[in-house]
Amino acid sequence: MSNAAPFDEDSCPWDLTEEANLVQHVTEEAGRIALSYFVRGDIHQWDKSPDNPVSEADMAVDEFLRTTLMxxxxxxxxxxxxxEDQPERLRCGRxxxxxxxxxxxxxLAGGENWGISVALVQDQKPVIAAFYAPVKNAFYFAQRGKGATLNGKPIAVSCNATLDEARMMGDPEAFKHTSPFWPVPWPEGMHTEQANSIxxxxxxxxxxxxxxxxxLRPKNDWDVAAADLILEEAGxxxxxxxxxxxxxxRKKPLHAHIIASCPNLIPSIMDRVTPALEKWRNRNK
Incomplete structure (x- = not known):
């Protein structure tokens, strides 16, 4: 849990409308910076850890966002x-x-499935969020209580209520009907495809x-904070x-697993996730 005191909005000189304007402007500019490297090509890159690449573009965008926002x-x-993570953040209401x-x-592979993610978190929940995928020309935005948009137009989740007709965003190999990982298999007819960006x-x-x-792989705060609010505001x-x-x-900004869905599919998804997690947790007992 965070040690931060509840955020005092009355003493803050910036309301959420001002925060929303700042986030939109800064995220758009960050996208232009990233796109300039993407178009140029020949980007210097290295591994932070095995199979975990980073590039000069990541660092340039990070520097711009940190300097401008702070x-x-x-x-x-x-x-x-x-x-580098600093423990002082735990005492911040925003x-x-x-x-x-x-x-x-x-x-780095020249694909289109990447973007810039920016969230303003207040009292451990996102209140402003933007995700910008420049190559796809897709700018997602949300403000708590005011809905979510794509390129300025309101968006909403699907009303699909059956997994047999569902479109799953994930690794097709992981959701094969015959996969031994899932005690309750996923439907053979479920469409599945992958994107690198969670x-x-x-x-x-x-x-x-x-x-x-x-x-069911762990995800960090920065992976999902903005997308969390965008999805919630879209229903x-x-x-x-x-x-x-x-x-x-929180002290450890990590989430063990992630389920994202339109509401109608949650029961069917959990019918498969719950026994899979139980099997995983009991593997060494």
Whole structure:
């Protein structure tokens, strides 16, 4: 849990409308910076850890976001994939959570499934969120209580109520009907496809292109903070595999697993996720 005192909005000089304007402007500019590297090509890259690439573009976007947002909002906390974590953020009622380029692997491969993720979190919940995928010309935005948009137009999750007709955003190999990982198999007819960026996957559920996303691999705050609010404001739901809502700005900013879906599919998804998690947790007992 966070040690932060509840945020005092009355003493804050910036209301959420001002925060929304700042986030939209800064995220758009960050997208232009990332796109300039993408178009140029020949980007210097290295591995932060095995099979975990980062590039000069990630670092340039991170520097721009950190400098601009923190100069405009002194006293706010900061958490980014590409910045060393500082414990001071835990005492902040409001903080920025960003992923300078979510989907770096696809970015470096010349693909389109990557973007910039920016969230303003207040009292452990996102209140402003943007995700911008420049190559796809897709700018997702949400403000708590005011809905979600794609390129300025309102979006909503699908009304699909059956997994047999569902469009799952995930690794097709992981959801094969014959996979031994799932005690209760997924339907053979379920359509499944992959995108490198987890935030983009969730946003494409928010706009109804897909119906659900299940990943039992851990995800960090910066992976999902913005997408969490965008999906919620579009009428969807993001939880852990145990159906707990996500809290951000904790000491360890990590979520063990992620379930994102339109509401109608949640029961059928959990019919498969719950026994799979039980099997996984009991494997060494």
């Amino acid at each position: 100069q405009n909002r002194p006293g706010y906390g900061w958490l980014s994939e590409e910045t 903080l920025w959570i960003v992923d300078p380029i979510d989907g770096t692997r696809d970015f 935030a983009l996957r969730i946003c494409q559920i928010a706009d109804g292109q897909f119906d659900c996303c299940v990943t 969807g739901l993001l939880t852990t595999g145990d159906q707990d809502r996500l809290l951000f700005n």
